[in-house]
Amino acid sequence: MTAARRPWAADLLHYWFHELEPRQWFASDEVVDRELRRRFEGHLAALRVRPATEFLSDRETARAAILLFDQVPRNLFRDDARAFATDPLAREICKAALRKRWDNGLSHAGKQFVYMPLMHSEDIADQRLSLRLFASLGDSFNFRFARSHHAMIARFGRFPHRNELLGRRTTEAEARAIAAGNAW
Missing domain, CATH: 1.25.40.10 (Tetratricopeptide repeat domain)
Incomplete structure (x- = not known):
């Protein structure tokens, strides 16, 4: 199933890379956290139990899943152990995406977020x-x-x-x- 058939994936990539400004990616921002919670918390809860292979059908789905399991929890669960709970899943998807060389051709920012689960490890x-x-x-x-x-x-x-x-x-x-x- 491609990202086009996974509306959450396309929505998350669009929100992260086109609606947010780069300065908002790492800032503690209640407005951003609230919007991420509204739009993606349900997806995080539902998808966190799925195997990594489910997110490796295409590059865009993998990129969105890495964001969903690595960055989104850090916004939703600040000062809470749940911020790190899906790190292993994000790393597994990251490593598989790297083996497939899905980082090739991405923008600087796109690569940065594919690599981020390794920095968080x-x-x-x-x-x-x-x-x-x-x-x-x-x-x-x-x-x-x-x-x-x-x-x-x-x-x-x-x-x-x-x-x-x-x-x-x-x-x-x-x-x-x-x-x-x-x-x-």
Whole structure:
């Protein structure tokens, strides 16, 4: 089933890349969060239990699914462990899309969001791949974030700023890293 037959996918891609401005992608914005909740929370709830293969029929559906499972929860569930609950599904779709080379020919922004689940991963192999992919974009701003995410995983094996939400104990070194601004 293509994105054209999945109205949620076409709607999400249009909303994210044409209705939002780039400055809104990572900002804490109640208006954006409310609109994402209204338009996509039901799809997130219904589709999060589906296998990754269901979203790999075409490039546009895969891109939309990556957004739905990686970015949308971060907007809908700020300061809540549910923000990370669908990260594994987003990563699985991301990696499959990369194997299919579906990032080829995408705009800079399109590639950035295909790669984002790797930056959000607490697995060092994913972080290494994230570094390579973000470096290939030639964008020092995003590469700086990829490097800082990698540094936290290389140092701690996890993102310390997630500890409280995920019920993990924070070490003194992790607390210092968070205080130094390593919380995104």
